Amino acid sequence: MTPILIKTIQFFLSLSLLIVLHELGHFIPAKIFKTRVEKFYLFFDVKFSLFKKKIGETVYGIGWLPLGGYVKISGMIDESMDTEQMKEEPKPWEFRSKPAWQRLIIMLGGVTVNFVLAVVIFIGLVFTYGEEYIANDSLKDGIWVTDKTLGDGLGIQTGDKILSIDGKKVETLSEIIPGFALGNHFTMERNGQVMEKEVPVNVIETLSGEEDKDKIRSLVSYRIPFIINKVPENSPNANSGLKHGDAIVRMNGKPVEYKDQAMPILEANKGKMVPVTVNRNGTSLDMQLKVSDDAALGVHLGLSPEEYKELGYLEVRTLKYSFWESIPAGWNKGVRTLSDYIKGMKKIFNPDTGAYKEVGGFAAIGGMFPDTWNWPAFWATTAFISIILAFMNILPIPALDGGHVMFLLYEMVTGRKPSDKFLEYAQMVGFFLLIGLLLFANGNDLYKWLFK
Structure with missing residues (x-):
């Protein structure tokens, strides 16, 4: 289908x-x-019904106009x-x-x-299913803002640590974008300095103006360490000697720890060979790697949650609930969802936010x-x-x-x-x-x- x-x-x-x-x-x-x-x-059964049957004093039916019941x-x-x-x-x-x-x-x-x-x-x-989430306070070096233009519109950048929104501590990474959409002010840490900032009043308009909705959903992510997971057989660097767990720490003479730091270097060296330094189990190795025409090394990054935690980059936590524990957890989630929706409706009625443009139908x-x-x-x-x-x-x-x-x-x-x-x-x-x-x-x- x-x-x-x-x-x-x-x-x-x-x-x-x-x-x-x-x-x-x-x-x-x-x-x-x-x-x-x-x-x-x-x-609704305007003029006619697709189905109807009278049982007792009530006629039960299905109308043809799917606008409610x-x-x-x-x-x-x-x-x-x-x-x-x-x-x-x-x-x-x-x-x-x-x-x-x-x-x-x-x-x-x-x-x-x-x-x-x-x-x-x-x-x-x-x-x-429980609740699995990336703990916001476990992010070693803050967030990765995947689109600089959108990030500038929100007043955030890669490396920032978002501490709270409207005075409420940000517990999970996934809370940040919804929190910005509904919030008014936030506390963040940048380069060791804690600061208070206002959420731009037109934040919803800024986000809704982006046509690629996947870009909005992934706008705030964890910073991906430049540690090799796998080198595919069809990679231009298949025979380079790279192995699972290798960490590229320098590229073209510049220090690198995360993918976001490597991306501009790769973009500037499309189709070229670049010198890199690899840390393998505490030993430094120098290599020459091929950058493809689309600014990539042709390798897979990303580690298991356990490996990320062991290396101190982030922690994926899972909350498991017994049946009796799930009742208050489900209730709290319902109340929180309703509260967030009411906050969103308040933004819609404020023309300055531009949120009314995001009102949608079926x-x-x-x-x-x-x-x-x-x-x-x-x-x-x-x-x-x-x-x-x-x-x-x-x-x-x-x-x-x-x-x-x-x-x-x-x-x-x-x-x-x-x-x-x-x-x-x-x-x-x-x-x-x-x-x-x-x-x-x-x-x-x-x-x-x-x-x-």
């Missing part, structure tokens, strides 16, 4: 699961409180805009006849299920999935999308769960219920707001596809 097809299958599988469980979050408390549910649909609850003004029903006298089984606290639980059920689902997935992931969500089938990545992405759905649905916008919750809280506090006519108008306003947001998000996807 092609990568696009694999992403598409994962997208629809994840979306279908999340929609069904979200709607179950409304359906189950509605049934508990003896409220009639007329329809339970995956996707819904449960149609009797006596409730929702996306169906069934105003004729609202003109009749309230029936005991209708939503509008139930106490406000019951209606509140029914409306909060969807987002509650989305958040709980994300936590359950995170619990399963940490219990099954294509952006589909692009979050890996292009090869990977169950841990699939479930991690599904959990993240579930968090997004929980947050977006609780926003106080009419036509979303949060809009209904807002009016219910008003009713519970004041003792006055908004009129059905007011709720109808509010529902229409919310609907048009959602259409506008949908067009904007998917328009961003289309613009990037056409012009970037």
